[in-house]
Amino acid sequence: MSESRPTASVLVTGSELLTGHVADANGPFVARSLGDLGFAVRRVLLVGDRPEDLRTALEFVAGDDLVVTSGGLGPTADDLTADVVAEFAGAPMEVDTALQERIHARVAGWAARAGWDGPALDAATAKQARVPRGGSVLEPVGTAPGLAVSREGGPLVVVLPGPPRELTGMWPAALAAEPVAVLLARTPHAEPTLLRFAGLPESEIAETLRVIGTDLDLSRVEITTCLRRSELEVDLHPLPGAEPVARDLAERIVDRHRRKLISDDGSTTDELVADALAGRGWTVATGESCTGGLLAGRLVDRSGSSAYVAGGVVAYSDAAKTALLDVPAALVAEHGAVSPEVARALADGARARFGADVGVGITGVAGPGGGTEAKPVGYVCFCVTTADGQVIARDPQLPGGRADVRERSVDLAMHLLLRVTGVTGPDAHR
């Protein structure tokens, strides 16, 4: 389906990625960016640090229009990406003395503190300042410059450093580099649409697409659905010329599932909650039991959150619920710590104690132990109350293990916050 878009692959080097101890962040970042720019991303490869690993990987993706590599640009002898790419492109290496000066200036202070002497430092900077003939230099963000090098007959190879901060920092310069800009100029403009829903099963979207497909030709819209716990993302990428079809499709999907829509412009729940609270001038306080601070942590994740987050209490024990959030001991005794009544008291208590406009209470059975027949693992009670008298309560049975239940609980609380602000809000959790 992607014949009419340039193709791209991402090569991430790093033996540590093959131990499974660390997750790669560069592959998803680059893949997402390239997809949004209109490329058909064909694969992401994680390979080791040895030159032959990279060499065989480059040959594997040699049929693509664009290859982006990350890693292997350090000053030491075993950082060989630039050399392997130059060899692949058939371009001899040449030292760019002006670039060497600039690298030298960047690292001089650090090298002095590390006790590096002149010749060793010169050797290191000379290594990093070698550029394949005809290649473009991307100015260093850390100490390593990036490169853009074309092989005769394709592909164009963009060489980026491995540390995610350096890679993302260099990305705008990579896109602006002359050979990349030329390729981008002939890449059909992508007009992707990202629809985000709460609590919508993938099977329902599949059925919706089947029905719409009976009178709309969807063959030129790449549709990817992605279920992330309780949120479903539907990503529509029209091939060139199919943009009107994709817009029509997006409208029809939204029409059928409007009650569960979070956003149709890619906005995340977190962005919407932050904007909604800030827009109202409201502050929020949390009273969490089973989620143990995860909701508070997520709310303060954004910079500027101190404007709308008053604070929160993690009250695992009954005594803490009473002492810190004024949950009446008799209420706990009568209904149990996991009950809609206690969720409400947690919300009210948090709101009162922090002097906030909105209170959120969460109490549930995260598991694996602690479940009963009446209140099994996954049973979680939510309540959101506001100073102006709104009360929204839910007590769903959430699927999955301990981590799942807790993460879904935080999602659900965020959706209820959206709802209570009245700005938007899926009603997906009844």
Next chain:
Amino acid sequence: MSESRPTASVLVTGSELLTGHVADANGPFVARSLGDLGFAVRRVLLVGDRPEDLRTALEFVAGDDLVVTSGGLGPTADDLTADVVAEFAGAPMEVDTALQERIHARVAGWAARAGWDGPALDAATAKQARVPRGGSVLEPVGTAPGLAVSREGGPLVVVLPGPPRELTGMWPAALAAEPVAVLLARTPHAEPTLLRFAGLPESEIAETLRVIGTDLDLSRVEITTCLRRSELEVDLHPLPGAEPVARDLAERIVDRHRRKLISDDGSTTDELVADALAGRGWTVATGESCTGGLLAGRLVDRSGSSAYVAGGVVAYSDAAKTALLDVPAALVAEHGAVSPEVARALADGARARFGADVGVGITGVAGPGGGTEAKPVGYVCFCVTTADGQVIARDPQLPGGRADVRERSVDLAMHLLLRVTGVTGPDAHR
């Protein structure tokens, strides 16, 4: 360096992985398991759902001894992994009627609720019950069975479902399947050592390895270092016969950096903290400002944590610090909300309010705004106090952006908890 170990590659299928919107968990899980079993893991490939994507990827890794795939085993027509692998292995597909019965029994209830009729259900289960001739069946964890199929001359291909829960659930059966067991039997036993340090820069480990390498031949030990924020993992994988060298190396590394050692047996900080608190019979309470509940969330992440987590307060505002954790307003006025004095008061307040044995206070400038010359972004004050009179305080300047500072702060608080329990504990943050 891996000539004497069988090689393996991991193929993860799923177009949604190429959008960058979702992170792959299967590749790291399988890669780590295979590495620990003694395989040299050569690459992890993320490819799309189209048959030709998988076909070309299989040819690319055909030289390996073992290939593990994930994804593409569903009941619908576009789930084609089993067919493509059968074609790759040159084995015709045959319906295993007994397996079909078992799949039918698993999905009957769900299908009835979904309104699936007999013929459609039969077609779906028949599709999932097709097995390449000579292949081994791995019993379904969800609805899809896995497979193990050998190609003449190699490789052995293990086909697993995409949902991480199903993949990890099927993994023990995959390793026990006859052709995999045969391959494992001729795989040299791996004796990996994982050393974990706090606050040790990679450059120091590099220097240590250089020094040790002058009188110990390290050429047959694969050494991978991985920096995860404030923790450094050093992974030693000896090639067959080099186990004594690796043990010697591990001892020498630990000798040089003992003060920063967290564990030499792979134990995580979270495991050690949980064990240490439970072993002491202590409970912990948190008073968090800039980390906004992340420490509490991490502590309660483990099941059974209610035994040693009393609770916590997220007190962003000065008023909340005073109202909920008894931080004297005069103390804040005199020293500022971000100060060692307030960190101490937060720790004491949390301990007192929750009746806990240990209190942790964190207050800092997470950024991006709010920094001053005296207290720049990244300046964070920590205090841990205990009912038996211990006080440990730190106020480092942490590097990175907002997320970095907060994550590193949580790490550091966990390390201080290790220290205060006296069971172990790196002193890495002075």
